[in-house]
Amino acid sequence: MNKLNKNIWFLFLTTIIALTTLGMFQACSVNSFTIKLKSIAVTPDSTSVPVGATKQFTATGTYSDDTTKDLTASVSWSSSNIATATIDSAGNATPLAAGTATITAESDGVSGTSTLTVTNSALLSIAVTPASPSTPKGMTVQFTAVGTYADNSTQDLTTQVAWNSSDSSVTIDAAGLATTTTAGTGISITATKTPLSGTPVVSNAATLTVRDVTLVSIAVTSTASSTPAGTNVQFTATGTFSDSTTLDLTAQVTWSSDNTAAATVSSTKPGLIRAVAAGAANISATAGASLGSVTNSTLLTVTAPVFHGC
Numbered sequence: 340m341n342k343l344n345k346n347i348w349f350l351f352l353t354t355i356i357a358l359t360t361l362g363m364f365q366a367c368s369v370n371s372f373t374i375k376l377k378s379i380a381v382t383p384d385s386t387s388v389p390v391g392a393t394k395q396f397t398a399t400g401t402y403s404d405d406t407t408k409d410l411t412a413s414v415s416w417s418s419s420n421i422a423t424a425t426i427d428s429a430g431n432a433t434p435l436a437a438g439t440a441t442i443t444a445e446s447d448g449v450s451g452t453s454t455l456t457v458t459n460s461a462l463l464s465i466a467v468t469p470a471s472p473s474t475p476k477g478m479t480v481q482f483t484a485v486g487t488y489a490d491n492s493t494q495d496l497t498t499q500v501a502w503n504s505s506d507s508s509v510t511i512d513a514a515g516l517a518t519t520t521t522a523g524t525g526i527s528i529t530a531t532k533t534p535l536s537g538t539p540v541v542s543n544a545a546t547l548t549v550r551d552v553t554l555v556s557i558a559v560t561s562t563a564s565s566t567p568a569g570t571n572v573q574f575t576a577t578g579t580f581s582d583s584t585t586l587d588l589t590a591q592v593t594w595s596s597d598n599t600a601a602a603t604v605s606s607t608k609p610g611l612i613r614a615v616a617a618g619a620a621n622i623s624a625t626a627g628a629s630l631g632s633v634t635n636s637t638l639l640t641v642t643a644p645v646f647h648g649c
Contacts, residue, residue, distance in 0.1 A: 379451035387456040396430040398444035414444040460488040465542035473548040477629035482515040484530040500530035522551035552580045557635040568644040574610040576624035592624040614641040
């Protein structure tokens with residue numbers, strides 16, 4: 340083989356190797372980084388709701404890498420029978436008349452459905468829970484209201500009732516969250532719902548006790564003290580009060596990171612920390628002024644990300 344032929348042959352082999360490598364890289368890139376929505380699950384997948392109540396649907400997407408994501412606020416919602424029930428952009432369905440409607444959530448050409456049956460059953464009673472909670476002053480207490488209907492079905496009416504507190508020092512919002520400011524006993528919490536036709540239905544009275552104690556300390560713990568970048572770690576804040584009782588304060592404290600380049604705080608789930616890049620960050624939990632502005636922290640070490648080959 341002369342020198343010219345050798346050069347041509349070498350160039351040919353080099354080209355084949357380069358094209359093959361490029362093809363493998365492109366295939367690897369497509370397989371590894373092109374993540375598509377595969378399916379949407381609507382929950383509940385079937386349900387029965389009386390006229391006058393409302394029903395919250397959720398949409399969960401499953402992707403080609405088998406991860407899932409809550410798509411409730413981003414999908415397009417629709418009802419197959421708007422005379423029976425309508426549904427808004429947040430997945431909240433309003434039953435209007437007895438019948439059946441198919442509720443659909445759609446995104447990027449992928450959809451999921453649920454069957455909604457609407458009945459004419461009358462609301463008989465409302466139960467408020469917890470029935471007799473006790474809490475330190477400055478804390479919040481979540482109440483729920485569950486309605487029982489003539490067909491023996493039950494519905495969560497927490498956001499559909501009018502809430503009332505017998506003591507002005509305890510305020511309660513439209514979602515049933517009571518906020519306490521001073522100590523007190525025998526505070527009555529009730530819920531009332533007025534049907535589309537008929538007289539208002541008033542719940543049992545829950546009795547709230549607000550204890551005159553103060554927050555002494557907060558213990559900050561986590562599911563891991565070290566984690567690779569790109570992962571999440573759940574932190575928990577546990578408060579100890581002057582009467583030696585303890586309470587989970589995870590949802591009531593303010594979370595922060597002193598090094599957001601390494602770790603950031605979730606805006607949607609209390610205490611959930613996202614590891615961003617290698618480094619270290621002190622994760623702090625701080626109680627509000629109503630609880631004495633007590634704070635504590637713990638160190639999270641973020642290591643280099645773990646890469647998986649394709």
